[in-house]
Amino acid sequence: MDWMEKELAALTGEGLERTLTWHAPITDNPGYLLRENRMLLDLSSNDYLGLAGHSAVVEAMRQALFVEGAGSGASRLVTGNRRPYRVLEEQLAAWQQSEAALVFGSGYIANIGVIQALVSRDDVVFSDKLNHASIVDGIALSRAEHARYRHNDMEHLRSLLNRHRDKRRKLIVTDAVFSMDGDCAPLQELVALKREYGAMLMVDEAHSGGLYGPRGEGLCHKLGLSNEVDIHMGTFSKSFGVYGAYVCGSHILIQWLINRARPLIYSTALPPSVITGISQALALVQDEHWRRERLSAASRRFRSMLGEAGFEIGRGDSPIIPIIVGDNAKALRFSSALEEEGIATVAIRPPTVPSGTARIRFSLSAVHSDEDLNRAAAAIRRIAIELGVLRS
Incomplete structure (x- = not known):
């Protein structure tokens, strides 16, 4: 089965290898998760209405x-x-x-x-x-x-x-x-x-x-x-x-x-x-209509903040908000830098998305506070400028 090792090495070289990372919910602080004993703002899950731990x-x-x-x-x-x-x-x-x-x-x-x-x-x-x-x-x-x-x-x-x-x-x-x-x-x-x-x-x-x-x-x-x-x-x-x-x-x-x-x-x-x-x-x-209303308002606000920062985030009003990075390795660096800032995001790469469109995909929840999203938007803009994803 040596061919597997060679193929995996090729994936690693292209910035496409996947690994499993352990996470745990924080029941008394929804919208956050634990990764290697660090509390991170969760901007990657699909728990849109915050019901997973209800x-x-x-x-x-x-x-x-x-x-x-x-x-x-x-x-x-x-x-x-x-x-x-x-x-x-x-x-x-x-x-x-x-x-x-x-x-x-x-x-x-x-x-x-x-x-x-x-x-x-x-x-x-x-x-x-x-x-x-x-x-x-x-x-x-x-x-x-x-x-x-x-x-x-x-x-x-x-x-x-x-x-x-x-x-x-x-x-x-x-x-x-x-x-x-x-x-x-x-x-x-x-x-x-x-x-x-x-x-x-x-x-x-x-x-x-x-x-x-x-x-x-x-x-x-x-x-x-x-x-x-x-x-x-x-x-x-x-x-x-x-x-x-x-x-x-x-x-x-x-x-x-x-x-x-x-x-x-x-x-x-x-x-x-x-x-x-x-x-x-x-x-x-x-x-509980307030959950939809809260998520809709948060999505509009976060989209607006990223748009004002200079990102092209595409049309839509959903809580799924991608930033196209393009290069796989750069998308991984972006994700790692955000984690250092206490924000959990995942670099989405081919074959999940077309080649050349690697991205950071933000996914919001009704349980995210305005303070959470303000802090995240500021960190995203700063890191994007440092990596050359966004011009200052």
């Missing part, structure tokens, strides 16, 4: 452990389909105003399972070039033709739809908010093209669920387009602070997925305690 979620999970046990014991189609699943899926369908809902083990599993279940060799999937890796892998595993359109380029998508208009099944799939750039998909235009070409439309709300809409339903609801989306997918690992994923849609869609989504059929069900925690988090997402 006492009500933790207590709901604790109580469920005593009633349901540690694990589910089997897949949902065998004996793993416990009562908390039914409760949660009914809550999800009501929240999304859909006919039915189905819980999956993770967002990655959901995207792979749904895409494989909907399309195969004789079909085509139209996918935004910046869609999440789970969507890309789901398309590859489905063996459908993969027609990638340039990021948010609706004219390019139209040309591809024209080229493949005679395919048996056509599926358009997009992130609602793109995880590495923080911008939003043009959902109104995607709905119009879906109608015109008779395609199915799947929207991944992983980074928008909980943040948009009157009760956190997501970007589709905020724009009044929820009834136009055929497959509505979201995760519980970001705004909900727990783990897992969901798909909402028609009764027939959910029944089809139960019969054809291989990751659902062949995976052990999530522990019932996790499902119970999600139910509690869903109630908080819907009821």
Whole structure:
């Protein structure tokens, strides 16, 4: 297995090797974490609403452990389909105003399972070039033709739809908010093209669920387009602070997925305690509007501070705010320098992002204070000037 050592050495030389770093939450100081016994401001996690350590979620999970046990014991189609699943899926369908809902083990599993279940060799999937890796892998595993359109380029998508208009099944799939750039998909235009070409439309709300809409339903609801989306997918690992994923849609869609989504059929069900925690988090997402309001205000403010400092941060209002560095090694130095200042960030490098676009990706939470963000913005500007990322 010497080839592995050589390949890893090459990755290290290119500034692309990954390593695991231990972290621990600070329960009495949300928005911070411990790394090697140092307290750092956490500007990297996806705990957008600050629910990962919420006492009500933790207590709901604790109580469920005593009633349901540690694990589910089997897949949902065998004996793993416990009562908390039914409760949660009914809550999800009501929240999304859909006919039915189905819980999956993770967002990655959901995207792979749904895409494989909907399309195969004789079909085509139209996918935004910046869609999440789970969507890309789901398309590859489905063996459908993969027609990638340039990021948010609706004219390019139209040309591809024209080229493949005679395919048996056509599926358009997009992130609602793109995880590495923080911008939003043009959902109104995607709905119009879906109608015109008779395609199915799947929207991944992983980074928008909980943040948009009157009760956190997501970007589709905020724009009044929820009834136009055929497959509505979201995760519980970001705004909900727990783990897992969901798909909402028609009764027939959910029944089809139960019969054809291989990751659902062949995976052990999530522990019932996790499902119970999600139910509690869903109630908080819907009821505690202040979390969305606080996060929205913090995102606008932080974007404004970085823009005034001279950074080009792109369009959008999401809590995902990237600074493009370009060079992998420089992005790593940027991240290390921020850690020295007490700020936890991660250098995002290829293949997660396109070559030459290594970046520092800031991710805000409702629990970050104005003082936290003021201090972070000042340190980011100073370090960027020192590294030549930003001119003084």
